[in-house]
Amino acid sequence: MSQQPAEEKMDVDSEGVLAAAASTSSAAAAAPTASTSQGSPPPVPAAGTSGLSGKSAPEGKNVMAGSATVPSVTCSLHPLVIMNISDHWTRTRAQKGSKPLAFGALIGKQKGRNIEVMNSFELKYDIINDDVVIMMDYYHVKEEQYKQVFSDLDFLGWYTTDGVPTEKHINIHKQICEINECPIMLLLDPLSRNMNQLPISVYESVIDIVQGDAMMLFVPLSYTLATEEAERIGVDHVARMSTNESDENSTVVEHLLAQYSAIKMLNSRVKIVLAYIKAVESGQLEPNQEILRMAYSLSRRLPVVQNPAFKEEFYTQSNDVGLITYLGALTKVSNDMNQLVNKFNVLYDRQGMEPDYRENRSTLQIGKPEKSEMETNGAASSPRENHKRKDTIDWTEYFMAMAFLAAKRSKDPSTQVGACIVNEDKRVVGLGYNGFPTGCNDDEFPWSKTSSDPLETKYLYVCHAEVNAILNKNSADVKNCTMYVALFPCNECAKIIIQSSIREVVYMSDKHAHKEHTIAAKRMFDAAGVKYTKYQPRHSRILIDFTEIDWDSLNQLPATPVKH
Numbered sequence: 001m002s003q004q005p006a007e008e009k010m011d012v013d014s015e016g017v018l019a020a021a022a023s024t025s026s027a028a029a030a031a032p033t034a035s036t037s038q039g040s041p042p043p044v045p046a047a048g049t050s051g052l053s054g055k056s057a058p059e060g061k062n063v064m065a066g067s068a069t070v071p072s073v074t075c076s077l078h079p080l081v082i083m084n085i086s087d088h089w090t091r092t093r094a095q096k097g098s099k100p101l102a103f104g105a106l107i108g109k110q111k112g113r114n115i116e117v118m119n120s121f122e123l124k125y126d127i128i129n130d131d132v133v134i135m136m137d138y139y140h141v142k143e144e145q146y147k148q149v150f151s152d153l154d155f156l157g158w159y160t161t162d163g164v165p166t167e168k169h170i171n172i173h174k175q176i177c178e179i180n181e182c183p184i185m186l187l188l189d190p191l192s193r194n195m196n197q198l199p200i201s202v203y204e205s206v207i208d209i210v211q212g213d214a215m216m217l218f219v220p221l222s223y224t225l226a227t228e229e230a231e232r233i234g235v236d237h238v239a240r241m242s243t244n245e246s247d248e249n250s251t252v253v254e255h256l257l258a259q260y261s262a263i264k265m266l267n268s269r270v271k272i273v274l275a276y277i278k279a280v281e282s283g284q285l286e287p288n289q290e291i292l293r294m295a296y297s298l299s300r301r302l303p304v305v306q307n308p309a310f311k312e313e314f315y316t317q318s319n320d321v322g323l324i325t326y327l328g329a330l331t332k333v334s335n336d337m338n339q340l341v342n343k344f345n346v347l348y349d350r351q352g353m354e355p356d357y358r359e360n361r362s363t364l365q366i367g368k369p370e371k372s373e374m375e376t377n378g379a380a381s382s383p384r385e386n387h388k389r390k391d392t393i394d395w396t397e398y399f400m401a402m403a404f405l406a407a408k409r410s411k412d413p414s415t416q417v418g419a420c421i422v423n424e425d426k427r428v429v430g431l432g433y434n435g436f437p438t439g440c441n442d443d444e445f446p447w448s449k450t451s452s453d454p455l456e457t458k459y460l461y462v463c464h465a466e467v468n469a470i471l472n473k474n475s476a477d478v479k480n481c482t483m484y485v486a487l488f489p490c491n492e493c494a495k496i497i498i499q500s501s502i503r504e505v506v507y508m509s510d511k512h513a514h515k516e517h518t519i520a521a522k523r524m525f526d527a528a529g530v531k532y533t534k535y536q537p538r539h540s541r542i543l544i545d546f547t548e549i550d551w552d553s554l555n556q557l558p559a560t561p562v563k564h
Contacts, residue, residue, distance in 0.1 A: 063165050065206055065217040072511060075184065075202050076116040076226040081106065081159075082200065084120045085188050089161045101125070101132065102161045103172070105139065106186060107146065107153040115156055115184060116226060121146060123158070132168065134175050157184035163192070165203060165218045173205055174216065182511045184221065207514040216514055273298070393542065395426055399484040400508065400535055401542050403465075406433045407486060411442050412462065414449055419469035419485040421478050421502070429475045432468025436461055466493040470500050478502055488512065488532070494521035497530065504531040 085104065092100035103125055108118040121142050124135040143155065158176045160169070169185065176183045185203045192199035203218040210217075273295050279285045280292070393401070399420050406418030410433040421430035436445050446456045454460065466489050470478060479501035488510045489497060497505065505525070512518045525532050 061167050063167055063170050063218055065208055065219045069206060069208070069217075069219050071204060071219050071221050072509070073110075073113050073115050073184075073204060073221065075221050075223040076114065077186075077200070077202070077223050078108075078116075078118050078231065079225065079227055080231055081117050081120045081186075082188070082198070085159055085161065085186075086190060088122055089188070089190050100161070103132070103134065104159050105142070105155060106157045106159055106184065107150065108156050109153065110156060117156055117184075117186070118153060119146075119150065120159060132172050134172065136175075136178070139179065155180050155183075157186065159186040159188065161190055162187050163189045163199075164201075169218070170216055173218075177205075177514070181515060185218070205514060207519065214519060394538075396484075396506065396535065397538060397542070399428070399482075400486075400506065400537070402428065402431065403484045403486055406431045407465070409433045410435055410465075411447075412458070413447055415487075417465040417485065417487050419465040419483055421469050421473065421481050421483050423475070423478075423481045429478060429481060430469040430471075430473040432465045432470070432472050434462055434465045435468070437463055464490065464493050467496055470496060470502075482506060484535075488518055489521055491517040491520040491524065494524050494530075498524060498528045502530065504533065506533050506535050508535050508537075510534065 085102070088104060089100065089102045092102045103123045104120050105123055106117050106120050108116045110116070123142075124138045126133045126135065146153065157180065158172070160172070162169070165185070165187065169187075173183070173185055176185075182204065185205075187201045187203070189199040200223070202221040202223045204221055205216050206219050207214055208217050209215075276285070276291065277295060280287045399422050403418040403420040406420065407416040408418075410416035410418070412434055416434070418433045419431070420428060423429050436442055440461065445458070445461050447458050448456060449458065451457050466483065466485055469483065477500070480503050482504045483497065483502050484506045486508045488507045489505060490512075510518070522532070524530075
């Protein structure tokens with residue numbers, strides 16, 4: 001085997017990323033869940049570590065938060081994203097040089113505290129005064145195009161090809177914050193020589209006080225590889241056997257190499273025929289009628305057809321073939337779905353009831369415990385009935401759950417927030433959720449988060465949950481009360497909370513901590529003596545089951561006697 005040039009060897013290293021992703025995704029298929037491979041956070045870079053363009057960061061400048069900072073979200077990464085980034089970097093390096101800059105957007109879904117990165121696309125940028133400036137106009141065009149195809153995917157963050165976070169990444173991250181309030185950053189190091197794990201690290205940003213100044217810092221996130229069956233097969237098919245240690249190629253590579261060799265040979269033979277004809281035409285060779293007849297026959301074998309009727313018939317046949325192919329795929333999918341439904345029905349019939357979620361320790365079942373065997377057989381009541389239940393939820397969990405339940409009434413398509421106000425006697429005095437004011441039609445006012453016209457966004461019209469809860473109070477005032485809310489209040493809500501003499505705010509999420517309105521709200525709370533506490537739930541879910549009461553078997557009053 002011949003020695004590979006240095007440039008080609010670097011290409012192989014980037015393919016190793018695909019091979020590692022494919023092998024990991026193959027292991028994912030054998031696991032019962034989608035999450036397969038746990039990504040360990042990278043080490044904290046020291047001051048002066050190499051930055052985006054190979055230059056050092058300022059001395060003593062550390063962009064990583066302390067190890068005591070706990071991440072607020074978990075991340076699931078699809079292999080397709082890794083494949084896209086590797087392909088983007090390889091193409092950019094081939095066009096611009098050996099140390100390219102590659103930037104792109106990450107799109108996917110976010111449900112609660114879990115972020116699932118499912119796809120990505122490239123971003124354009126400019127270099128101004130040695131700083132990277134993302135072209136926002138290009139992003140909005142690409143976002144609109146992707147929304148037409150993937151309407152359920154949202155912008156989650158951005159990626160770049162580098163090793164460790166630096167101060168320049170902070171500057172770019174602040175630009176991305178204009179699109180998403182709390183984006184994530186993904187770093188992929190295509191030049192990494194470590195073949196034992198993927199050269200990928202994921203970060204989120206937090207605002208921390210460093211030497212008296214508020215600074216944005218990165219917090220490493222652990223990630224898992226999530227893959228579906230079709231995605232796993234596709235990535236494995238493309239990237240199989242493409243590492244440096246093996247000479248074998250995937251089926252796709254072998255097919256492309258065969259086509260390349262055939263076209264190359266055809267091109268060389270055509271050049272020989274053309275050179276012979278030119279030599280005959282110039283008088284350098286004597287004409288051979290047999291060879292000229294063969295060349296003429298070859299040139300007439302595949303004539304160029306310019307007939308409009310031929311083009312119409314050709315496109316018609318192509319469409320028919322494509323429709324038949326799609327029909328076969330739809331038939332297969334329908335058959336697979338039918339088999340899934342049949343298996344589900346068999347499992348449901350064997351259970352004879354809906355699945356019991358109480359086996360999951362992270363879910364709390366609200367309701368009575370199951371009856372014992374003695375109770376089911378009509379025997380004397382169990383001694384357990386003579387004692388109080390001990391598996392109840394505590395007060396904080398109860399009131400926070402009420403806030404989340406109130407949020408279910410919100411019609412905001414992107415963010416649903418609820419608030420619950422409780423007095424010193426643990427009595428609820430107010431509930432509210434975010435929405436438009438009374439009398440403002442939900443179908444006529446805009447729900448959009450971004451628009452070129454500020455009047456066409458929701459921010460100028462929506463009333464926050466905290467304000468609605470205070471206005472909906474069922475008492476004279478809310479003095480010395482506690483407010484339970486899913487999201488940390490903004491500065492406008494903080495003003496009303498302070499003016500209403502609420503003494504404490506218990507919140508679940510502080511995802512806007514780096515925003516000015518949240519920093520201002522905390523500053524006002526500290527000055528006014530309003531305590532704010534982050535709630536740490538004991539359970540990830542609280543299940544309310546309306547079917548736990550057998551309404552049909554309840555004792556009914558005797559029927560009214562019929563008057564004869």
